[in-house]
Amino acid sequence: MKISADLPQGVTALLFDTARRRRGLEAGMVSTLEERGFAEVVLPIVDYAEPYEPLLTPASRGELYRFVDRDGELLALRADFTPLLARLLAPSLPAGGAGHDRPAPTLELPQRLFYRGDVVRYEEERPGRQREFYQVGAELLGVAGDEAEREMLSTFLTLLEDASAPEREEGAAAGAPPVRVVLGLAGALDPALLAAAARGADPAALTGAVARRERGEVRRWDGEDGVLLAVVEEGVPADPDLLGPDSCRRLRRLLALRDEMSDEFPGVELVVDLAEFAHQVLDPALVDAAGERSYYDGLVFRAYLGHLALPAGSGGRYDSLFARLGAEVPAVGFSFGLERLMADATGRRRSRPTPVGVPVGVEDRDEAEALAQERGLGVER
Amino acid sequence: MIRLALPKGRNLTPTLAAFRTAGVPLSGLEDNGRKLWMELPGEGLGKEGERLEVLILKDKDLPLYVEYGIADLGVVGSDVLEESGAELLVPLRLTEGLSRLSLIGYPGALPEPGAQVRIATKYPRIARRLIAERPWGAEVVELSGSIELAPMLELAEVALDIVQTGRTLEENGLTELETVTGVAPCVVVNRASFQRHRPEINALLQRMEDAGVAA
Numbered sequence A: 001m002k003i004s005a006d007l008p009q010g011v012t013a014l015l016f017d018t019a020r021r022r023r024g025l026e027a028g029m030v031s032t033l034e035e036r037g038f039a040e041v042v043l044p045i046v047d048y049a050e051p052y053e054p055l056l057t058p059a060s061r062g063e064l065y066r067f068v069d070r071d072g073e074l075l076a077l078r079a080d081f082t083p084l085l086a087r088l089l090a091p092s093l094p095a096g097g098a099g100h101d102r103p104a105p106t107l108e109l110p111q112r113l114f115y116r117g118d119v120v121r122y123e124e125e126r127p128g129r130q131r132e133f134y135q136v137g138a139e140l141l142g143v144a145g146d147e148a149e150r151e152m153l154s155t156f157l158t159l160l161e162d163a164s165a166p167e168r169e170e171g172a173a174a175g176a177p178p179v180r181v182v183l184g185l186a187g188a189l190d191p192a193l194l195a196a197a198a199r200g201a202d203p204a205a206l207t208g209a210v211a212r213r214e215r216g217e218v219r220r221w222d223g224e225d226g227v228l229l230a231v232v233e234e235g236v237p238a239d240p241d242l243l244g245p246d247s248c249r250r251l252r253r254l255l256a257l258r259d260e261m262s263d264e265f266p267g268v269e270l271v272v273d274l275a276e277f278a279h280q281v282l283d284p285a286l287v288d289a290a291g292e293r294s295y296y297d298g299l300v301f302r303a304y305l306g307h308l309a310l311p312a313g314s315g316g317r318y319d320s321l322f323a324r325l326g327a328e329v330p331a332v333g334f335s336f337g338l339e340r341l342m343a344d345a346t347g348r349r350r351s352r353p354t355p356v357g358v359p360v361g362v363e364d365r366d367e368a369e370a371l372a373q374e375r376g377l378g379v380e381r
Numbered sequence B: 001m002i003r004l005a006l007p008k009g010r011n012l013t014p015t016l017a018a019f020r021t022a023g024v025p026l027s028g029l030e031d032n033g034r035k036l037w038m039e040l041p042g043e044g045l046g047k048e049g050e051r052l053e054v055l056i057l058k059d060k061d062l063p064l065y066v067e068y069g070i071a072d073l074g075v076v077g078s079d080v081l082e083e084s085g086a087e088l089l090v091p092l093r094l095t096e097g098l099s100r101l102s103l104i105g106y107p108g109a110l111p112e113p114g115a116q117v118r119i120a121t122k123y124p125r126i127a128r129r130l131i132a133e134r135p136w137g138a139e140v141v142e143l144s145g146s147i148e149l150a151p152m153l154e155l156a157e158v159a160l161d162i163v164q165t166g167r168t169l170e171e172n173g174l175t176e177l178e179t180v181t182g183v184a185p186c187v188v189v190n191r192a193s194f195q196r197h198r199p200e201i202n203a204l205l206q207r208m209e210d211a212g213v214a215a
Helices: A016-035 A050-055 A058-063 A081-092 A145-173 A190-198 A203-211 A215-221 A227-234 A245-264 A284-290 A319-324 A338-343 A362-374 B009-021 B062-067 B078-084 B124-132 B167-171 B191-196 B198-210
Strands: A046-048 A066-068 A074-077 A111-120 A132-141 A179-185 A268-272 A299-304 A313-317 A331-337 B002-007 B037-041 B051-057 B073-077 B089-093 B099-105 B116-121 B137-142 B158-163 B175-183 B185-189
Touching (some): A016 A111, A016 A338, A046 A050, A050 A081, A050 A319, A081 A111, A081 A132, A081 A319, A081 A331, A132 A145, A145 A179, A145 A245, A145 A268, A145 A299, A145 A313, A145 A331, A179 A245, A190 A203, A190 A227, A190 A245, A190 A284, A203 A215, A203 A227, A203 A284, A215 B089, A227 B198, A245 A268, A299 A331, A299 B191, A319 A331, B002 B062, B051 B062, B062 B073, B062 B078, B062 B185, B078 B124, B078 B175, B078 B185, B089 B198, B116 B124, B124 B137, B124 B158, B158 B175, B185 B198, B191 B198
Parallel strands (some): A179 A268, B002 B051, B116 B158
Antiparallel strands (some): A046 A074, A066 A074, A111 A132, A132 A331, A179 A299, A299 A313, A313 A331, B037 B051, B099 B175
């Protein structure tokens, strides 16, 4: 085989300064997490595939790298830290419901844990999508309610603000978009989607239409109150009561959390947008129709840097993940993809070279060109 | 400044007509000759003095530019969009410039259940999904143009391609064996750009709906 520096699709080697920057970013994040009382867990990159079968969606199953070991075991490369951590900890946590025959829990709660390492997922060949990427993430286990969400969102925003600070300043000067975190709630649109299903809508298709903001399709199935169209356009309805009592109560709490965090983190723009997370349904009828369920079941959030449509970090509440593994433990977590944090932290994009309509004499051409180049302008001769 | 990606080819004319009818004239576009990247007055975008950057891109490349955030929004055929698999918001479909994606071939060439054929197309992903739902099997032959020639020269029994008027098929003795799906130029928006420019983008979409050029 000819020796070259070529690597498989979606895999990158970080050399020299890029490696130093990545390690620096990682060290800063780890330091912040440790200061906040999070303890590191080091998890294997190869695991049995079978325990995750009930947790997989058709999409996530297609992303897994699976193989049969020499002793016949079906193994998988680590595609996500959270289910792996949940599976390892569930036997040591309080059992949920009847029928779980297990010794008394040995792990004290709450637990604040963090991890770092590569995850490997099959991704189609597209810009910004790596097949191997490095994550730093954290989980808070055993704290219910708003308190846990406030703590984890605050930690997420601190890490995000710190990681993007130098580039943000530089980017702001260049007119770049701010760092933006979109907040939502799993299941918040369930009542409106169920009502549309009762009017004849296909729930899976309508959920997709809301997520893609397809105005025509959403308008076709929306109720007289227009709540789904309002969510598609503005992220939240002007009157949260239209979402139904439970979703309304949850949305009001989320809006209050957003306001509180916006004051605390002025460098990050926080937006509540329920359409962004329309796929994250909780009602069993909607889950069945969609044919998959996300493991988030409460607060959900994603961070966007610059113009890239792929999030640099995401997280949320996932109590039901532990419940599906037999443990009764509230949990909130998040992770960052370090390649994306590094790739486009400035959010700048190349400006169009603008012809300068300034008449210049022949002797001045070099000076004009140098000046134009300095200012990112083009020269039309 | 919002950056709009416009498609070269069959979707350009209906796209420009739709924007103009919606009150976004894109003045000066015609005067820019072969330029691929230009700045125009952003009339109709709702902000006084707003400018608009316009990119002229091949239909096939456009979803990538919008997904990657090089452009904030654009217009692309639903056929190309589906083939690309790009993660984009798709708020509207234009009401003009409609066509259909169809299986074409000589009359009677639609495969029988259990048959194994070759299918020529510019849309291999869509073709593979289609084959998975059919009682016949097919080898997908990816071509980049003149797809109608494939059944005529027996490179493939059938082709999967865009049909607008059907005149090319008629002139070559071919027929539309089955309409697979309707195709329309779609307004696509980058997810991050939608959050950033929400008021302007919503206003533009509303104007297009109000003008009846998109739904």
